[in-house]
Amino acid sequence: MSKQLIVSQKQKFSDWQEKNIQNFSIDLSFAEVPESERTKHVHRLHPYLGKFIPQLVEVFLKKYFQPGQMILDPFVGSGTTLIEANLLNMSSVGVELSEFSYLITKVKTQKYSVELVEKEILDILNKTKEFSRKIQKNQRSLFEDWSFEPSEYFKNWYHPRAIKEIYFYRSLIPNYQNQDILKIILSRSARSARQIPHYDLARPKKPVKEKYWCLKHKQYCEPINNAIKFITRYSLDTIKRIKEFDKLRTSAKIILLQGDARKIKLPVKKESDGIFTSPPYLGLINYHEQHRYAYELFNFKEYPEAEIGSPNKNGNDNKERYKKDIIAVFRNMNNYLKSGAKIFIVVNDKHHLYPQIGKECGYKIVDVFHRPVLMRTERDNNKFSESIYYFVKEG
Ligand SMILES: C[S@@+](CC[C@H](N)C(=O)[O-])C[C@H]1O[C@@H](n2cnc3c(N)ncnc32)[C@H](O)[C@@H]1O
Known part of the structure; x- marks a missing residue:
């Protein structure tokens, strides 16, 4: 200019x-x-x-x-x-x-029963955490009956471990009453778990699969390899935010x-x-x-x-x-x-x-x-x- x-x-x-x-x-x-x-x-x-x-x-x-x-x-x-x-x-x-x-x-x-929301968010989170621990130790036995076919989009933009955690969480959603909230937690986690550079969250062009120079953090960053970190963070954050608005x-x-x-x-x-x-x-x-x-x-x-x-x-x-x-x-x-x-x-x-x-x-x-x-x-x-x-x- x-x-x-x-x-x-x-x-x-x-x-x-x-x-x-x-x-x-x-x-x-x-x-x-x-x-x-x-x-x-x-x-x-x-x-x-x-x-x-x-x-x-x-x-x-x-x-x-x-x-x-x-x-x-x-x-x-x-x-x-x-x-x-x-x-x-x-x-x-x-x-x-x-x-x-x-x-x-x-x-x-929406207006909620805040206690039920909290109970359900924590329950699905704990089940997914347990699943995540098992897949890292290669102990799938508990979940043997569970199978899925990820979409091409997921195969392209996500680490295989993140895909499993996201799809597992999704498979549990129908068991709960507050399904819409769980969908939003999962969607927000899936957004963060994409293998994109930290400095380009809003309009990513292509996935990063290897260590890269990060313009935001001014250092080399590793591509994201899991989703459970985000699912955990956003579950707790969502409970807090819904409680806050409910009071106001x-x-x-x-x-x-x-x-x-x-x-x-x-x-x-x-x-x-x-x-x-x-x-x-x-x-x-x-x-x-x-x-x-x-x-x-x-x-x-x-x-x-x-x-x-x-x-x-x-x-x-x-x-x-x-x-x-x-x-x-x-x-x-x-x-x-x-x-x-x-x-x-x-x-x-x-x-x-x-x-x-x-x-x-x-x-x-x-x-x-x-x-x-x-x-x-x-x-x-x-x-x-x-x-x-x-x-x-x-x-
Ligand atoms: C600029 S955004 C509004 C953002 C909003 N003010 C907020 O704070 O989030 C415009 C929205 O219009 C929606 N939209 C586009 N075409 C529409 C249509 N025919 N009828 C209703 N909504 C439409 C888009 O999906 C988008 O969410």
């Missing part, structure tokens, strides 16, 4: 900062918010690329809505809006197309639906007070590919035709098609919004599509805020920013 560009970018960021501080008393980059706060309780039950920082949702919901109101999110993803709305005693309705993202959000938002949650209702937000019917009337959402960005993330390990493990159905903006072979990332799809979603949501409802859309709108999209949905633009996005997993912090469009529904 040239010196001049860097200077003008810095100026732009400081202008945004000034406006955001005036409006919200915070600069919206959330650079000062510690990692533990940004990933508090259920927000870190499973990694999710493109997830909101919970504090961003909190700031907007607090400023523009009241406890007791109802918020919609037609692109739920990993559920940040629904969780933050609940904490502020606002009810919410969310829609998500991907069966896997839907599962993540379902697990985060309010009785505000959360309705979560799986389906295509362009067409889905919501079980509410024209009673919602607003939307806080972030649509898929044009051509940026293929959400199925992101979580391929989970799709391989649990055979989730894919909906490539309906996945808006996805860089897949159906051309969903064609600009005109994207616009049409997004308009269809918000027009559908209009059936459930009061007149004067407030609509917040968080998006990296580099093609400047959203002013037109808003107009075609019957929305009047009130303001646009901008924020720099600090990408902790990428090496260049200056490139990313997003806009938050604030619209009001007319009529």
